[in-house]
Amino acid sequence: MSLYDRIFRxxxxxxxxxxxxxxxxxxxxxxxxxxxxLTVVSVRITGFNFTVLVTKGxxxxxxLKAMFPPNTAYLGKIWQPLWDxxxxxxxxxxxxxxxxxxxxxxxxxxxxxxxxxVFLVRLFLSLVRTLPTLVCALIATYIFGLGTMAxxxxxxxxxxxxxxxxxxEIIETVxxxxxxxxxxxGATRLQAFVTAVFPQVLPTYLSVSLFCLEGNVRYASIxxxxxxxxxxxxxxxxxxxxxxDSLGMILIVLFVTVIVIETISHALRKRLT
Amino acid sequence: MNEKILKAYASAPKTWVWKLLxxxxxxxxxxxxxxxxxxxxxxxxxxxxxxxxxxxxxxxxAKLLLTFGTDGVPYLLLETFCIAFLGTIVGAVISLPLSFxxxxxxxxxxIAMIGRLLIAAIRTIPAFxxxxxxxxxxxxxxxxxxxxxxxxxxxxxxxxxxxSIEDLDKRILESLDAAGCTTFQKIRYGxxxxxxxxxxxxxxxxxxxxxxxxxxxxxxxxxxxxxPLIFAMSSxxxxxxxxxxxxxxxxxxxxxWISAKIRTRLARG
Numbered sequence: 001m002s003l004y005d006r007i008f009r010x011x012x013x014x015x016x017x018x019x020x021x022x023x024x025x026x027x028x029x030x031x032x033x034x035x036x037x038l039t040v041v042s043v044r045i046t047g048f049n050f051t052v053l054v055t056k057g058x059x060x061x062x063x064l065k066a067m068f069p070p071n072t073a074y075l076g077k078i079w080q081p082l083w084d085x086x087x088x089x090x091x092x093x094x095x096x097x098x099x100x101x102x103x104x105x106x107x108x109x110x111x112x113x114x115x116x117x118v119f120l121v122r123l124f125l126s127l128v129r130t131l132p133t134l135v136c137a138l139i140a141t142y143i144f145g146l147g148t149m150a151x152x153x154x155x156x157x158x159x160x161x162x163x164x165x166x167x168x169e170i171i172e173t174v175x176x177x178x179x180x181x182x183x184x185x186g187a188t189r190l191q192a193f194v195t196a197v198f199p200q201v202l203p204t205y206l207s208v209s210l211f212c213l214e215g216n217v218r219y220a221s222i223x224x225x226x227x228x229x230x231x232x233x234x235x236x237x238x239x240x241x242x243x244x245d246s247l248g249m250i251l252i253v254l255f256v257t258v259i260v261i262e263t264i265s266h267a268l269r270k271r272l273t
Numbered sequence: 274m275n276e277k278i279l280k281a282y283a284s285a286p287k288t289w290v291w292k293l294l295x296x297x298x299x300x301x302x303x304x305x306x307x308x309x310x311x312x313x314x315x316x317x318x319x320x321x322x323x324x325x326x327x328x329x330x331x332x333x334x335a336k337l338l339l340t341f342g343t344d345g346v347p348y349l350l351l352e353t354f355c356i357a358f359l360g361t362i363v364g365a366v367i368s369l370p371l372s373f374x375x376x377x378x379x380x381x382x383x384i385a386m387i388g389r390l391l392i393a394a395i396r397t398i399p400a401f402x403x404x405x406x407x408x409x410x411x412x413x414x415x416x417x418x419x420x421x422x423x424x425x426x427x428x429x430x431x432x433x434x435x436x437s438i439e440d441l442d443k444r445i446l447e448s449l450d451a452a453g454c455t456t457f458q459k460i461r462y463g464x465x466x467x468x469x470x471x472x473x474x475x476x477x478x479x480x481x482x483x484x485x486x487x488x489x490x491x492x493x494x495x496x497x498x499x500x501p502l503i504f505a506m507s508s509x510x511x512x513x514x515x516x517x518x519x520x521x522x523x524x525x526x527x528x529x530w531i532s533a534k535i536r537t538r539l540a541r542g
Contacts, residue, residue: 035362038358039358039359039362041355042354042355042356042358042359042419043359045351045352045355045415046352046355046356046359046415046416046418046419046496047414047415047416048359048416048419049411049416052410052411052416053410053411053420056410056411057410059409059410060406060407060409060410062406062409063402063405063406063409064406086306087305087306087307087308088306090302090303090306091303091306091307091310094303094306126526126529127522127526129529130485130521130522130525130526130529131518131522132485132486132488132489132521133485134488134489134492134499135488135502135506135518138503138506139322139323139326139506142322142323142326142506143320143322143323148310149310152310218396218397218399221399222399222400222401222489225399225401225492226492232399235399235402239402239405247402251397251398251402254397255393255394255397258393258396258397259393
């Protein structure tokens with residue numbers, strides 16, 4: 001019996017045949033209390049202020065208004081960074097997704113029986129995942145210099161961590177029957193994995209990778225802000241020069257690109273599953 | 274017996290043409306995107322920097338890590354946490370009506386399309402652009418960051434809300450109707466129990482992400498731990514970078530652990 005139940009005693013009902021049933025009290029009041037407390041603290045610390053929002057809220061639309069009508073003459077200069085962004089995200093997603101496979105296999109507790117290995121690999125995956133993408137990109141620009149290489153690297157690291165986690169969770173939920181029967185027939189664990197587990201996880205793995213690619217196109221556009229190439233680079237430049245109409249054009253192009261890529265990947269993913 | 278197996282093999286659909294084609298397309302796309310990789314900095318200075326970063330993480334500046342004033346890591350982490358927390362809540366509250374309006378099983382198709390297009394548009398604008406817009410409203414500081422976070426959360430949160438809403442089991446509503454329930458009762462006993470678990474899970478997941486993404490806000494001066502981190506990096510103070518990263522990693526790991534616990538409990542019902 002937990003502490004909560006000891007303070008707020010479960011409600012007892014006596015049924016018609018004399019048995020007594022206990023219904024635990026709802027946890028909702030406690031949860032709401034905690035949420036309220038956190039909200040109050042957060043409001044204090046962030047300086048949330050409704051009057052500012054109401055009186056000066058219209059300024060939010062200043063930049064938005066300046067973006068229209070977008071500067072269509074700028075379109076010609078957008079293509080190169082756009083291709084860079086797409087290339088970065090495709091290559092980065094591919095590298096990350098491929099690198100994630102061995103780690104995910106090592107982190108799946110139903111394939112690898114050594115608990116220490118599983119724990120260490122999982123810890124490594126979580127550590128990599130905590131690293132914000134932007135910090136990754138910054139570090140990459142120090143190592144590889146400014147440009148698309150750094151962006152590709154950052155995306156690969158992010159994809160690696162994300163897919164690594166998803167993939168080992170998928171591997172852990174597969175049907176282990178075929179794996180065991182392959183082993184019983186004398187196959188090694190690796191052979192059994194490739195022939196029995198791999199076909200089961202392949203569609204979901206590809207689908208997760210495609211999903212990641214969709215998100216990466218969006219992410220790749222931010223990375224340019226720290227000098228890692230792509231659309232972010234010119235966005236940063238246009239914001240600096242206050243050429244918001246060109247910024248509007250870039251955003252429109254990005255919007256269309258993201259929708260096109262999402263549609264393609266959505267269609268592919270539907271076929272996979 | 275063997276014959277049967279061979280027969281089954283022979284009758285399996287032959288898809289190698291498609292597989293070959295898919296592989297060919299993938300290789301082409303990869304080759305095309307491979308041209309993005311250009312090494313601009315072949316001097317090998319990169320390894321030195323990487324070493325410095327690593328040694329910084331292992332020798333964090335204790336002074337920064339243990340100061341409890343407004344410029345120490347604990348306070349900055351608290352601020353980041355608050356931005357992410359309130360941002361997620363505000364974002365979720367805004368997403369609620371938006372996602373109900375864009376669920377194609379509740380409203381006419383064209384309204385749902387407009388809603389989805391709006392959500393996609395909100396998602397497209399990168400966080401730092403929102404940050405800049407909000408700084409005009411509130412001035413630099415955590416308030417701007419909070420507003421940015423909430424707007425950024427809307428995209429993903431409402432997308433996942435819509436998916437849960439579209440999975441709603443309508444037969445339950447029909448049976449409640451048959452039992453003579455009022456609209457309010459239908460919402461309370463028919464819709465809420467189906468959605469709360471999914472929604473809470475989505476919100477917690479997004480909170481997790483927001484905590485990580487909050488570093489982006491620092492770029493434009495919208496509060497949180499991002500700004501000190503980037504300043505420390507650009508002036509090569511790796512010990513401070515190490516201290517901040519260490520704090521961030523610990524915070525994210527703790528939150529992730531808690532949120533995973535809550536989410537598995539929610540999933541089991």
